[in-house]
Amino acid sequence: MHLFIEQLLNGLQFGILLFLIAAGLTLIFGVMDFINLSHGSIFMMGAYFSLVFQRLTGSFFIAIVLAGIAAFVLGVLLELLLARRLYHRNHLDQVLVTFGLILFANEAVTIIWGTQAVYSGLPESLEGQLELPFGISYPTYRIFAIGVGALVGLLLYLFIQRTRIGMLVRAGATNRETVSVMGVNISFLFTIVFGLGALLAGIAGAVAGPILSVQPGMGETVLILSFVVVVIGGLGSIRGALFAAMIVGLIDTLGRAYLRDILSTILSPAAASDAGPALASMLVYILMAVILFFKPEGLMPIQKKR
Amino acid sequence: MIEAGILEVRGAHKSFGGIIALDDVYLSLAPGEVHALIGPNGAGKTTLVSLICGEQELDAGEVYINRINATRLSVHARARLGLSRTYQLTQLFPDLSVGENILLSLVARDGSRLRVGQFVSERAARRFADEISCVLEEYALHDHRDALPGELSHGDRRRLELAMAIVRDPKILLLDEPLAGLSAADADALIEMIAQKLKGAIPILLIEHDMDAVFSLADTVTVLVNGKVLMTGRPDSVKASKEVQLAYLSEEDDF
Amino acid sequence: MSLRSALTDTLFLLVAASVGPIVALWTGDTYTLVTFQRILIVAVAAASLNMILGYGGMVNFGHAAFLGIGAYAVGLLANAGITNLGAHIVTVIIASGLVGLVFGAIALRTSSIFFIMITLALAQILYYLAVSSSTFGGDDGLVIDERSTLGGLYDPFDPYQFYALVAAFSVVLILMINHLVRSDFGRRLVACRDNPVRAEALGFNVFATKLSAFVLSCIFCGLAGLLLANQTEFASPDFASWRRSGELLVIVILGGTGKLYGPLIGAFAFILIEHTLSQYTTHWAIIFGPFLILAVLFFRSGLAGVMDQIFNRLGWRVQ
Numbered sequence: 001m002h003l004f005i006e007q008l009l010n011g012l013q014f015g016i017l018l019f020l021i022a023a024g025l026t027l028i029f030g031v032m033d034f035i036n037l038s039h040g041s042i043f044m045m046g047a048y049f050s051l052v053f054q055r056l057t058g059s060f061f062i063a064i065v066l067a068g069i070a071a072f073v074l075g076v077l078l079e080l081l082l083a084r085r086l087y088h089r090n091h092l093d094q095v096l097v098t099f100g101l102i103l104f105a106n107e108a109v110t111i112i113w114g115t116q117a118v119y120s121g122l123p124e125s126l127e128g129q130l131e132l133p134f135g136i137s138y139p140t141y142r143i144f145a146i147g148v149g150a151l152v153g154l155l156l157y158l159f160i161q162r163t164r165i166g167m168l169v170r171a172g173a174t175n176r177e178t179v180s181v182m183g184v185n186i187s188f189l190f191t192i193v194f195g196l197g198a199l200l201a202g203i204a205g206a207v208a209g210p211i212l213s214v215q216p217g218m219g220e221t222v223l224i225l226s227f228v229v230v231v232i233g234g235l236g237s238i239r240g241a242l243f244a245a246m247i248v249g250l251i252d253t254l255g256r257a258y259l260r261d262i263l264s265t266i267l268s269p270a271a272a273s274d275a276g277p278a279l280a281s282m283l284v285y286i287l288m289a290v291i292l293f294f295k296p297e298g299l300m301p302i303q304k305k306r
Numbered sequence: 307m308i309e310a311g312i313l314e315v316r317g318a319h320k321s322f323g324g325i326i327a328l329d330d331v332y333l334s335l336a337p338g339e340v341h342a343l344i345g346p347n348g349a350g351k352t353t354l355v356s357l358i359c360g361e362q363e364l365d366a367g368e369v370y371i372n373r374i375n376a377t378r379l380s381v382h383a384r385a386r387l388g389l390s391r392t393y394q395l396t397q398l399f400p401d402l403s404v405g406e407n408i409l410l411s412l413v414a415r416d417g418s419r420l421r422v423g424q425f426v427s428e429r430a431a432r433r434f435a436d437e438i439s440c441v442l443e444e445y446a447l448h449d450h451r452d453a454l455p456g457e458l459s460h461g462d463r464r465r466l467e468l469a470m471a472i473v474r475d476p477k478i479l480l481l482d483e484p485l486a487g488l489s490a491a492d493a494d495a496l497i498e499m500i501a502q503k504l505k506g507a508i509p510i511l512l513i514e515h516d517m518d519a520v521f522s523l524a525d526t527v528t529v530l531v532n533g534k535v536l537m538t539g540r541p542d543s544v545k546a547s548k549e550v551q552l553a554y555l556s557e558e559d560d561f
Numbered sequence: 562m563s564l565r566s567a568l569t570d571t572l573f574l575l576v577a578a579s580v581g582p583i584v585a586l587w588t589g590d591t592y593t594l595v596t597f598q599r600i601l602i603v604a605v606a607a608a609s610l611n612m613i614l615g616y617g618g619m620v621n622f623g624h625a626a627f628l629g630i631g632a633y634a635v636g637l638l639a640n641a642g643i644t645n646l647g648a649h650i651v652t653v654i655i656a657s658g659l660v661g662l663v664f665g666a667i668a669l670r671t672s673s674i675f676f677i678m679i680t681l682a683l684a685q686i687l688y689y690l691a692v693s694s695s696t697f698g699g700d701d702g703l704v705i706d707e708r709s710t711l712g713g714l715y716d717p718f719d720p721y722q723f724y725a726l727v728a729a730f731s732v733v734l735i736l737m738i739n740h741l742v743r744s745d746f747g748r749r750l751v752a753c754r755d756n757p758v759r760a761e762a763l764g765f766n767v768f769a770t771k772l773s774a775f776v777l778s779c780i781f782c783g784l785a786g787l788l789l790a791n792q793t794e795f796a797s798p799d800f801a802s803w804r805r806s807g808e809l810l811v812i813v814i815l816g817g818t819g820k821l822y823g824p825l826i827g828a829f830a831f832i833l834i835e836h837t838l839s840q841y842t843t844h845w846a847i848i849f850g851p852f853l854i855l856a857v858l859f860f861r862s863g864l865a866g867v868m869d870q871i872f873n874r875l876g877w878r879v880q
Contacts, residue, residue, distance in 0.1 A: 035674055085858060091674050092620050096814055096857045099807045104850030111844055224685060224803065231678045278693035285686045289667050292679055296671045359762070385764035397759040399752050410752050411763060413745065418764030420773060424745040431748075474763060 007257045013142050015249025016149030020204035022229040022241040024197025030236025031172040031193045037098035040223025041105035042198045046071045046205025047214045051120050060123045064206040071202020072195045079194035106216045117213035145207050228288045234298030248284050255280040311335045312509050313478050318367035327353045329533045342512045342520040345530035360384045372477050388477025396467045398455040405451040408438050415474040445469040461492035479510045578728040591720040600832045601731035602788045607812040607824035608738045609781035615819030617774045618754035622677045623684025627779045629801025630657045631786020636703040636796035646709040657783025665775035691798040702797035750774050817863025826864045
């Protein structure tokens with residue numbers, strides 16, 4: 001039972017991480033109709049930035065904040081130099097350009113930091129286990145990661161619900177025309193949204209660094225999973241992304257933990273230990289295919305107005 | 307049952323999230339007639355057309371095309387029963403030449419089903435070459451055979467779409483606001499063409515705003531108001547109807 | 562007209578296929594044949610993608626999965642002692658056709674960005690199947706002991722004879738793809754891409770047309786995978802990875818989307834660029850990434866488009 005709760009927490013932690021990345025992706029898609037493969041690279045850069053800043057400042061916490069800011073700047077530059085040339089192009093062009101960015105980013109990181117995973121210790125306060133109620137002990141750092149994710153998610157919610165820019169973002173996601181008619185400086189809005197998405201991905205990368213291994217290409221698995229989240233949740237829908245991220249995080253984690261045991265009740269142990277891990281890593285993709293088969297628009301599509 | 311029409315809508319009902327768009331609509335298109343569907347904006351004409359063509363599904367009621375129950379059939383299956391149409395916003399193949407647009411329609415006439423032979427054969431273009439020339443000649447498009455639809459004038463595009471709808475030899479022709487956006491001269495030419503060439507030869511369901519065109523072409527007029535059929539009858543009796551005048555007058559009040 | 566285009570195609574492909582042996586004879590280095598084999602194989606895969614991308618408007622971001630299916634099918638058969646090429650071909654056609662049918666039926670319910678992402682996700686299912694199942698050799702992939710045989714008619718381990726087989730196979734496949742694109746079916750496919758509303762109103766079944774094209778394209782890509790497995794004597798999960806799918810898209814775009822010779826030209830350009838750059842640096846991607854970005858931004862008609870312009874200026878008409 002304790003183990004199960006631990007796995008649930010792992011799933012929650014993974015889900016929150018996915019949400020931070022998927023929220024940016026879905027915002028950028030919802031407001032600008034832009035498909036951004038390089039979002040995973042920004043996640044990766046967040047992790048590396050955090051390492052650099054930790055060495056410079058000596059503080060893990062300041063490093064996370066600085067990594068977020070650096071990712072924001074990177075996102076803004078990306079929007080100004082590249083993305084805005086592609087809004088009126090088709091999705092294929094956007095895929096290819098951002099694919100080119102991935103190639104570039106991975107190789108640049110390899111040249112600077114090498115292919116080996118880099119690790120730069122946790123502050124003492126985050127090491128070890130935390131005793132939770134009911135006699136459950138759980139790694140402190142993962143609790144911290146859940147906390148940071150929840151905090152950032154809450155700030156995002158307040159930003160979108162309570163600020164003027166947030167209002168425009170909401171309006172832009174449901175009705176692009178209105179926003180441009182409203183006489184808002186639309187290109188400024190786009191830059192902000194892109195930067196915001198990058199900020200979220202950067203913080204996610206900085207926080208995930210100590211859990212995943214920081215190395216070239218680390219963003220890609222996460223990117224594809226975030227795509228799954230975005231698509232399941234419904235393109236452009238942040239609420240959908242949150243919901244789907246939790247589902248994907250939990251199913252992926254629990255599948256990896258328990259699928260083999262479940263299968264061994266119906267299959268031979270050998271077959272189960274072969275099929276278990278395979279099925280576990282395919283599970284979320286199968287889930288996505290099934291959901292899209294019945295609901296091609298995702299679970300919580302936003303109502304687009306023409 | 308009394309004599310069934312070539313196109314029948316029986317008891318059509320459709321609502322969108324609580325708002326009733328069509329309520330118990332009956333419509334019957336007799337062989338050979340031009341049947342006009344009119345009504346103020348928002349009366350449900352567009353909804354009725356998309357239900358007839360199969361773009362949307364009915365909540366209740368039935369659609370018969372060529373006396374076959376088509377209520378649950380897809381758009382292409384209904385087209386195969388002989389339903390052919392033009393759109394309010396002209397629908398052509400923008401990346402194919404005018405000649406190839408016609409070609410595809412001729413191909414569709416000779417069988418729109420996918421057959422194994424089509425994967426092997428590349429003969430359609432040559433087989434229909436002469437026929438395409440004839441069609442282009444007939445619709446005064448012969449100077450534009452190799453042009454893309456985007457390069458044509460609005461009137462030419464309308465004629466091309468009409469040609470595509472007609473050459474596939476339909477049993478029923480549905481014209482959705484064919485005069486919209488045309489210049490007066492183009493509109494007159496089109497009315498003339500429909501009257502000369504099509505009236506009597508193919509049963510036509512005509513959705514049109516231009517009342518002069520409606521009353522000069524139609525044999526029967528159905529008036530749709532607020533999702534209900536207000537009346538169906540001969541053009542002169544519709545013209546004389548107090549109720550119809552009231553419906554249109556109240557619309558003008560809105561504007 | 563059709564005979565002439567078939568002859569032009571054949572001539573063009575034979576010239577392309579003979580570059581390899583000429584270079585090999587010239588330099589006396591038979592190893593260069595391997596590079597040119599790869600070009601032809603990749604050209605087949607790219608041509609199969611171009612068929613649905615350029616003419617059907619379907620951005621399949623998981624196309625490389627079918628390279629994987631072809632490769633693993635050959636690997637499993639060969640390692641079970643079945644090396645006959647005919648048996649390999651039939652198996653690959655059935656396997657990639659069936660998987661293509663399922664993937665297509667799911668993906669074609671959606672469109673635009675959803676289509677891109679769902680094809681990516683479906684391909685990931687196969688990728689992870691290969692990575693995590695011991696039947697398929699897991700992470701390490703599958704070493705293939707024997708190349709496909711033709712009943713002793715040729716020696717699969719003689720470099721020139723093997724090149725001839727790969728070249729002949731590729732040329733035939735590309736000719737078939739080109740023929741399909743030009744066929745009556747191909748015109749229907751373009752019509753369904755161009756305006757599905759009009760196509761349906763004419764009585765064309767858009768879904769069935771697109772699905773047929775999708776399945777055929779998957780089969781052709783599967784057969785490219787068969788060749789790839791023979792060439793590398795290996796089946797790796799990497800064949801089916803999303804980066805490979807991305808590369809295939811890049812090759813199609815680089816060559817020119819919706820141009821008959823685009824994929825072949827794109828394959829030559831891509832592999833030769835990769836080959837040349839990687840001689841100078843292992844970090845060739847740092848040059849290729851920006852190159853790709855610039856190519857998409859400023860060079861959208863692709864190499865085939867440029868060649869069209871040159872030929873047109875010379876007064877020739879291609880395609």
